[in-house]
Amino acid sequence: MDYLLQGIFSDKSLAKVVGFFTRQADADIAVRRLLRLPGMASDQVRLLGPEQARLRARDLLTQTLEPQPQGFVTTLVRTHAIAGCAGAVLGLLAFGFLIATHEPAVLNSPLLAFIAIVGFGTTFGLMLGALAALRPDRIWVISQVRSALRRHQWVVVAHATDSHQTVLAQDLLESSEAQVVRTL
Structure with a gap:
């Protein structure tokens, strides 16, 4: 996964x-212990x-919190493409199911039904791709970090x-x- x-x-x-x-001493100890974790x-x-509380949000983000900031555009395109295609496939499957079950609304105007069902599937897939790329959970963590730095x-x-490394780091x-x- x-x-x-x-x-x-x-x-x-x-x-x-x-x-x-x-x-700071406790934080230094935690860093040394984290570096001893496997991998x-x-x-x-x-x-x-x-002292980093005075950094602009963009500088804090690029210097410390996002190790690969240059990959955001790639992530944005990739998540949209994958989620949009998945939504289109689900729309095609739904359309095929409705045709197979002889749904009268779909059989009376199959082209409009195809456009609507596959279009909505693709649209919702693209919306999910945008949500996945923006990662609202990271925004929350970044705001917590900025608040903690301001509190010295x-x-x-x-x-x-x-996921294994995540659990180990969290436990530590x-x-x-x-x-x-x-x-x-």
């Missing part, structure tokens, strides 16, 4: 696990301090590459008594 999602989103990092610390590379863990807290961000940060949030 992780490989499928990485293919759709074109990101190496699918989830972010974030821990909020009141002391965790140094570019997957970031430590943010209160230290933030540890782990960019997990798979929770065991260090940090407040933890994560993306889906």
Whole structure:
């Protein structure tokens, strides 16, 4: 499943696990412990301090919270294409089902029914693709990080590459008594 999602989103990092610390020493310990997790590379863990609260939202996003910001356009196109095609296929299946069950409304004007059913399927697929590309869960996490930095807290961000690494990072940060949030 992780490989499928990485293919759709074109990101190496699918989830972010974030821990909020009141002391820098605790945050440093958490970073060292995270780097010892299986498969965790140094570019997957970031430590943010209160001095980064003054960064513009765009700078904070590109420097620390999104390791591959250049892939957003690729992700946008890819998610729209995949979800739009899936919606069209579901529309075709629904149209085929209605034809097979001899639905009178579809049999009386099959071209209009085809356009409507497949068109709506494609439209809803494209809307889901946009929602998936924008990742509202990440926006919430980013706002939490900005708020914590403004409160002079230290933030540890782990960019997990798979679900196993996500669980390990979350468990580690929770065991260090940090407040933890994560993306889906």
